[in-house]
Amino acid sequence: MPLALAHPGECVEILRIRGGEGFRRRLAEMGLIAGNRVRVISNGRPGPVVLETKGSRLAIGHGATQKIQVKPCVQAEEFDG
Amino acid sequence: MDKKITVALAGNPNTGKTTIFNALTGARQHVGNWPGVTVEKREGNREHKGAAIHVVDLPGVYSLTAYSLDELIARRFILEEKPDLVANIIDASNLERNLYLTTQLLEMGIPVVLVLNMMDMARSRGLQIDPEKLSTLLGVPVVPCIASRGEGIDAVMDTIVSVAAEHKPGVSLNYGREVEHAISTIEELLQNRPLPHKATPRWTAIKLLEDDEDMIEGHDEIAQDAAISEARMKSLAHLSNVYGDEAETVIADARYGFISGLMKDAVRKPATQRVSMSDRIDRVVLNRWLGIPIFLAVLYGLFQLAFTVSIPFMDWIDAGFGWLAERAIGVEGWFGALLRDGIIGGLGSVLVFVPVIFLLYIALSILEDCGYMARAAFVMDRLMHKIGLHGRSFVPMMLGFGCNVPAIMATRTIENPKDRLVTILVNPLMSCGARLPVYALLAGAFFTAHQGLVVFSMYAIGIVLAILLAWIFRKRLVRGESGHFVMELPPYRMPTIKGVALHTWERGRSFLVRAGTIIFSIVIVIWALDYSGALEPIGRVIAPIFAPTGFGQWQSAVTLVFGILAKEVVVGTFGTLLGTGEAGIGAALGSQLGWTPLIAYAFMVMTLIYVPCMATIAVTRRETGSWKWTFFMIGYTLVLGWILATLIFQIGRLFGG
Numbered sequence: 001m002p003l004a005l006a007h008p009g010e011c012v013e014i015l016r017i018r019g020g021e022g023f024r025r026r027l028a029e030m031g032l033i034a035g036n037r038v039r040v041i042s043n044g045r046p047g048p049v050v051l052e053t054k055g056s057r058l059a060i061g062h063g064a065t066q067k068i069q070v071k072p073c074v075q076a077e078e079f080d081g
Numbered sequence: 082m083d084k085k086i087t088v089a090l091a092g093n094p095n096t097g098k099t100t101i102f103n104a105l106t107g108a109r110q111h112v113g114n115w116p117g118v119t120v121e122k123r124e125g126n127r128e129h130k131g132a133a134i135h136v137v138d139l140p141g142v143y144s145l146t147a148y149s150l151d152e153l154i155a156r157r158f159i160l161e162e163k164p165d166l167v168a169n170i171i172d173a174s175n176l177e178r179n180l181y182l183t184t185q186l187l188e189m190g191i192p193v194v195l196v197l198n199m200m201d202m203a204r205s206r207g208l209q210i211d212p213e214k215l216s217t218l219l220g221v222p223v224v225p226c227i228a229s230r231g232e233g234i235d236a237v238m239d240t241i242v243s244v245a246a247e248h249k250p251g252v253s254l255n256y257g258r259e260v261e262h263a264i265s266t267i268e269e270l271l272q273n274r275p276l277p278h279k280a281t282p283r284w285t286a287i288k289l290l291e292d293d294e295d296m297i298e299g300h301d302e303i304a305q306d307a308a309i310s311e312a313r314m315k316s317l318a319h320l321s322n323v324y325g326d327e328a329e330t331v332i333a334d335a336r337y338g339f340i341s342g343l344m345k346d347a348v349r350k351p352a353t354q355r356v357s358m359s360d361r362i363d364r365v366v367l368n369r370w371l372g373i374p375i376f377l378a379v380l381y382g383l384f385q386l387a388f389t390v391s392i393p394f395m396d397w398i399d400a401g402f403g404w405l406a407e408r409a410i411g412v413e414g415w416f417g418a419l420l421r422d423g424i425i426g427g428l429g430s431v432l433v434f435v436p437v438i439f440l441l442y443i444a445l446s447i448l449e450d451c452g453y454m455a456r457a458a459f460v461m462d463r464l465m466h467k468i469g470l471h472g473r474s475f476v477p478m479m480l481g482f483g484c485n486v487p488a489i490m491a492t493r494t495i496e497n498p499k500d501r502l503v504t505i506l507v508n509p510l511m512s513c514g515a516r517l518p519v520y521a522l523l524a525g526a527f528f529t530a531h532q533g534l535v536v537f538s539m540y541a542i543g544i545v546l547a548i549l550l551a552w553i554f555r556k557r558l559v560r561g562e563s564g565h566f567v568m569e570l571p572p573y574r575m576p577t578i579k580g581v582a583l584h585t586w587e588r589g590r591s592f593l594v595r596a597g598t599i600i601f602s603i604v605i606v607i608w609a610l611d612y613s614g615a616l617e618p619i620g621r622v623i624a625p626i627f628a629p630t631g632f633g634q635w636q637s638a639v640t641l642v643f644g645i646l647a648k649e650v651v652v653g654t655f656g657t658l659l660g661t662g663e664a665g666i667g668a669a670l671g672s673q674l675g676w677t678p679l680i681a682y683a684f685m686v687m688t689l690i691y692v693p694c695m696a697t698i699a700v701t702r703r704e705t706g707s708w709k710w711t712f713f714m715i716g717y718t719l720v721l722g723w724i725l726a727t728l729i730f731q732i733g734r735l736f737g738g
Contacts, residue, residue, distance in 0.1 A: 001143030001144055002144065002333065004337070005143065005178050007178070008360070015148075016148055041360055041363075042360050048367050048459065050360070058569055059456075061459075066329060066330050069148050069149070071094075
């Protein structure tokens with residue numbers, strides 16, 4: 001599902017990120033790569049999604065939340081934080 | 082058996098789809114693979130009320146995009162095999178997310194039965210769902226059930242049989258006028274031709290607009306068709322122009338909008354959700370609609386605060402220079418004149434503004450340290466996108482409120498060279514601390530009642546012009562793809578006194594150093610030129626140019642020329658030329674130069690816009706590596722400043738200002 005559908009408090013695993021090379025690289029620098037798990041802090045849909053990864057908070061812009069495919073983590077407690 | 086019904090089970094993972102599949106088919110199941118792939122395909126049969134029902138369990142999916150194999154399998158089956166209906170299994174306790182798939186099923190134009198599973202879970206979570214209301218709004222039957230206890234399975238089967246007989250699809254989502262127009266344009270071109278996966282023209286059109294990978298890359302005969310491709314590109318460009326977002330996002334938003342409408346009408350949620358303080362703040366300040374007004378309000382409050390708090394401090398400094406001036410009265414000759422007009426009048430009127438500048442810097446430092454600055458950049462991202470830049474360009478612009486020199490150096494973080502150039506070119510429009518004395522002086526003298534508002538309007542005009550010009554420049558200098566915005570949000574925290582003091586000092590130190598060195602020397606040079614009578618002829622040559630702006634006096638012309646050296650000098654030069662300290666400048670401008678509030682305002686706008694100071698010009702040359710762009714910046718700011726000042730004066734005069 002797109003990241004836009006994730007619930008606040010949910011742990012999601014990143015499946016795939018679509019978009020240009022630069023966009024993907026920037027996300028990767030911030031720890032958003034396929035296979036990583038992140039915790040969704042808030043979802044201002046339609047608007048930014050704030051999530052937590054590697055101990056820092058990221059705000060993901062409205063358009064980008066549609067480009068990041070995620071799935072709920074199997075066990076909600078685990079995330080790479 | 083006269084009737085044969087094929088029903089596909091679609092739903093998110095973990096919605097009890099398998100339980101329902103087992104309950105529907107019992108022992109008569111067949112497990113195989115989907116053609117060509119190793120994804121398990123489960124089928125089963127049963128009889129119900131004289132109909133032979135063939136049940137196909139689709140892979141569990143959240144949506145029907147082209148981005149995962151499971152989703153492709155599910156949507157191809159529905160399109161190509163055309164089952165009589167799709168039973169959409171929904172986790173009622175997680176309704177909002179589950180309905181996203183429902184909207185996509187409805188888009189396919191196939192009859193749907195909504196099976197609300199896990200009603201017990203929903204109830205225990207305090208969700209009150211009205212199935213009838215949901216059914217009316219979606220235009221499809223809605224059957225509540227609790228599959229784990231076998232409750233409602235018969236009703237599901239009854240409904241499957243009756244829906245198959247009617248064969249009526251649910252409501253068609255409306256994506257808004259612009260998107261609908263784009264859809265129907267493309268839809269028309271798709272009529273009467275074989276479409277991939279036997280899809281409907283409308284569905285194909287939506288997928289083309291969504292940049293669906295399977296549709297664009299997998300089916301050249303459609304995507305490469307000249308007429309279709311042209312209509313698609315035109316629609317995409319138009320939509321992104323109108324909405325400032327890609328069509329894909331706009332379409333997804335329409336689905337979310339539809340779902341939140343459903344949730345409002347058909348579901349009652351308990352209002353208890355525990356969120357942390359920081360999240361609660363973010364929810365408000367990052368809100369799509371409130372974000373920008375909040376940002377402007379914060380900025381405005383900040384200026385008001387800086388002005389109110391600084392008044393007593395400014396009075397003290399003023400009193401100090403007043404005391405000095407009294408001592409200087411007795412001093413004879415040129416040295417007395419230098420002391421009175423040069424040092425006290427010129428430097429004194431600049432130094433009086435040290436408190437307000439420091440307070441503004443303190444406020445900026447607090448905003449930065451508490452974590453709001455990053456949020457402001459984020460909030461502005463949407464607006465920045467519309468002008469072809471992104472939020473990253475906003476940080477250097479905010480820094481420009483301090484000083485344009487470090488702000489222009491901060492553009493180094495912008496990867497795209499064109500984005501960077503545009504950000505540099507518009508940066509001088511952000512009112513730096515050095516321009517504040519000019520605003521403060523003139524607003525204080527001519528707009529006593531609305532001082533804060535007038536000064537705030539200068540900052541606002543600067544921001545608006547910067548955004549407007551960035552948009553124009555971006556259109557003129559090659560357009561490019563501007564990336565999506567991702568930004569790290571530092572946690573909110575209480576700013577420490579030490580941190581704020583340090584950041585304030587970093588910013589404010591340069592002002593003091595400049596006041597003590599460059600500004601001091603310039604003021605003395607101006608005084609010397611004035612004392613020797615050299616300034617007036619120079620001023621008289623330039624002044625006529627400014628006649629249409631209302632400040633066509635030779636003194637004003639001189640201040641503007643010297644203001645290029647450093648903007649604070651504008652105030653100092655007036656002090657020297659009018660032979661008065663800060664407190665007297667306003668009155669002297671009125672009595673000696675005949676200034677009105679209107680002229681003062683036009684002059685403030687001119688000071689805001691016209692030619693950046695020497696330091697900014699130098700750093701622009703260094704960072705762009707181009708004299709051409711440096712001169713372009715000097716040229717456009719000069720012309721723009723003159724035009725706006727003229728407009729303000731001339732139009733204002735018509736209204737009797």
